[in-house]
Amino acid sequence: MTETETGLLETVCNTAEMGGHTLKHLLSQSRDPAFSDVIRRQQRAYAKTASEARKKLAQAGIAPKPTPVTDAMAALGVRLNTMIDASSSHMAQMMIEGSTMGVVTLQRQLNIHSDAGGEAKRMAKELLQFEEKSIEGLKPYL
Numbered sequence: 001m002t003e004t005e006t007g008l009l010e011t012v013c014n015t016a017e018m019g020g021h022t023l024k025h026l027l028s029q030s031r032d033p034a035f036s037d038v039i040r041r042q043q044r045a046y047a048k049t050a051s052e053a054r055k056k057l058a059q060a061g062i063a064p065k066p067t068p069v070t071d072a073m074a075a076l077g078v079r080l081n082t083m084i085d086a087s088s089s090h091m092a093q094m095m096i097e098g099s100t101m102g103v104v105t106l107q108r109q110l111n112i113h114s115d116a117g118g119e120a121k122r123m124a125k126e127l128l129q130f131e132e133k134s135i136e137g138l139k140p141y142l
Contacts, residue, residue, distance in 0.1 A: 001060035004113045005120035011109045012123045013053035013064045015102045020046035021071045022098055025078035026091050035088040035141060042095075042134055049127055056119055092141035099131040099138075106131065 001009075023043045030036045057064050081094055106128040110121070 004116045008113045008116045008120040009053050016046045016050035021074035025075050029082045032088040092138040099134045102131040
């Protein structure tokens with residue numbers, strides 16, 4: 001596995017893990033069963049993507065760089081943002097903003113690592129498409 005592919009896989013892994021951590025905390029704040037279902041579906045997709053990226057990195061003998069601060073940052077961000085407004089509309093806005101950051105990060109990395117191929121590029125593109133689709137799916141909750 002090339003350094004380019006490794007970098008792209010680490011970006012996929014980190015983006016999916018951050019999304020999953022954030023959604024875990026949002027789910028604990030959600031009081032709308034339909035919206036909670038949306039959160040759970042996205043959580044499962046992030047978990048699957050992060051797991052697949054970690055597995056590919058492990059097969060190449062690379063341990064993904066741990067991000068222990070990620071969960072704490074996600075928890076604090078959610079707590080602060082939902083303290084005043086814990087409505088589904090506000091949480092959908094938060095999720096859209098997070099997914100938009102994911103889109104920017106992934107697209108930037110795909111542009112930087114345009115020579116990457118194989119699984120790394122496929123996974124990055126799939127996560128990018130998932131983020132874009134998630135944004136569209138959350139708009140009705142705004």
